[in-house]
Amino acid sequence: MSHTGAEAVAPYEQALDDLLFFRPRVAESARSVLDAAPRSVMGQVLAAYLGVLGTEEKDAVAARGGFGRFRSGLDTEDLTPRERMHLAAATAWLDGDLRGAGRLLGEIGIAFPRDALALFAGHQHDFLTGDAQRLRDRIGGALDAWPQDDPHLGPLLGMYAFGLEESGHYAHAEEVGLAALDRHPGDVWGIHGVVHTYEMRGRFTDGIRFLDARQQDWASGSLLTVHNWWHYALYSLESGDTARVLEIYDAALHHEASAGVAMELLDAAALLWRLYLAEDEQSARWARLADAWESRDDGPYYAFNDAHAVMAYVGAGRIARAERLVQEREDWLVGEPAVDNRAMTAVIGLPVCRALIAYGRRDHARAVDLLLPVRHRLHEFGGSHAQRDAIQRTLVEAALCAGRAELARTLLSERSRLRPLCPYNWSAKARLEERFGDPARAAAARERAAAQASGRA
Template sequence: MTTATAAVAPHWDQTALGFLAHGKSTPAHLEAALSEDPDFALGHAARGLFCLLLGRRELIGTAEQCWKVAVASAQNAPITRRETAFVEALRAWLDGWPSRSADILDSALVKAPNDALLVKMVHAIRFVLGDATGMRRSIETVSKSYDANHPAYGYILGCRAFALEETGEYKAAEAAGREGLDHAADDAWGLHAVAHVHDMTGNSENGISWLESRPASWAHCNNFGYHVWWHLALMYLDRGDADKALVLYDTEIRRDQTDDYRDISNAASLLSRLEIEGINVGGRWDELAHLSDQRAEDGCNVFADLHYLLALLNGGRRLGAERLLTSLRERALQQGDLARISKHAGVSTGAGLEQYRLGNYASAYTMLTAARGDLFQVGGSHAQRDVFERITIDAALRAGLSDEAEGLLHDRAHKRGAFDSFAERRLAVCERMRKASLIMEDERLRATPA
């Protein structure tokens, strides 16, 4: 890398390892590197990409400034092709094309497969885009370049585990995630990839044991730690222990009540799932709605928007919900990846969530299913997007569309690999609705004229 002093190197190494481990100390290591060399172009470009990954409107200006400093630094001291890729990737995302940003970084990986931070950056951007196939392709391209002698080997296995899980290779995903932790005990991403496998295969008991036996693997985390707690709460809910899920919500998932979109998403998703199960969540929506109201027009991430919308609708912030929906519709008319995602998945899903909250369940079902095939584009994981699947199925049942609900349940199980408790309970409801319909259609039970 290009830098005025070798003193940058140890801080940069810790930045890379921190990013791989989702460590809360990562920003401090990066700032230490930049303080050693204020013209460290690679550091500024990475900082800009970190800002954009956070999905906050106020950080776009910061990311723009990072790009300008990186470009100026590169003009003063020419940088390598690999470093240039980071700068170009930052520009592409700032211009509205994170997909191009990921492509640029993937191209750089061809000549620099051992750069683990580069691998993780591609992985993170494609995750935001819901591009599971791209994540899998990227990680498989570089996997053979890593072995136990590489300091990032365990983290690379964790990335591979998650990519395998998101593309349905559950057995291989679990094996890779477990092996990764043998080499990097703080690989929270690999730990959570195995938790995803348990979620997708309906194995909540083993999932609970897996997470609860390894608390040290995510104790060091930034807000990603809240997400791991969220996974644990989902497993307790699947087991039927809603009280435990609520305790985890209060004591861990919303312990700090931040307005980070990932934290809001964890919370809104869990509360929605609880309410679908008939659980009274009290006034917990109020706090989320208040924070989401201030983010209603951020427009940085459709996944974030849809979770803000859940909070606004359920927290009674009608005007905030309208502002967010208007922003989605306006964005769908623009250019760039966000416009495409808003048009294909965001607008219809947002409208469906609004209709669901209003009690117009047939309309909600129609709108939600219209976007269902494209919903992966909003980003996140299968497990995270499953809240929208559950709402769609619940809308169908409430609208009396038992056949449609059953079809969704079977399709969901096919994609996930198994029926979970949620599906089993709804299939029983579908069966009762079918029997009731047959009884109502029985001519022998109809009243006859006197």
């Protein structure tokens, strides 16, 4: 802990603990480290990581400026190898080199497998870049070095559970996630990992029971509160309880007191978009959400956020505003910016945004043509399988509306084989058969959807 006096070590440990457990006070805790030791290398590194983990452009710009000033007067010769590696990783991330940052954090994890900060930052990096295998193996590769009595083993298990889930190991992920919660019931990332396993297996009634039983551990007071409420709303949507979905939306996802941060706004957009695809347009809610996105006036920082801003503009009927965002990103790409968000925007972000706009214009054939080539690459611009499913469903609905029966049949065969317990899949199959196929099969699919929604299947 170079340039870190004894008076700053305890605040640093507190800040790290707050980070691992997603406590809102983590920013205050991190500031207290630098108040006690302004030149603390690891205190400055922690502040830099906090500047990028939320995908907030303004936070990253501020962190880059502050970190650059700190580094300009720093002699790195007397620092430890680990501190120099962290400095390099934080600098790369702040400069927009996400892949380089992830690689450097991986090197720290190999050399120092009990570096909780490197593992946490790396895990979040893997989530933001949609790298499911690294999301799993970055943590799995370090776990053997952690003794059973380490107080931070619990959150590491919670991270590992999420990596397992995103890699398709659902039963093992649930087991590991519950083990994490045995150690720390308030580990909201561990709760989040278990919740994802239920989502991916169509066990939404189990998910509701799980969240209800643990509500005091996750439903307020954490940086993940809104996101876990979003998962609860997804469960309610699958069960057909739209009233409960909207109740959750208004109480937790977006309201007058909402912070307006990107990660919460994108949850709100992704939920309303699922209703929009079901022709439940929610115009007043869309208008308020689009206002919130527009007030941010985000630059080209993270393509995944851009797609959700476009959802909000399209949902609110502000097609011109959505098209302006696309044009701004196209103009930015002309300059060939040397950041990883360039490829994320050019290859995935813009096709998705254009497809959402086409869907809003009811040009369903164009939406299909834009989404079809990228549907197996959506992970490249970040998020989880559950989050990206809003875009996958858009492709299904566009195919149905465009009369692309063979494509819709193929997509729904894929979905129902992978997730046989999913009322949406079967209701979409029923609509497909009603329009293009066999009325008897349509009735059977609709009955299956109803049975799953009611918990009878």
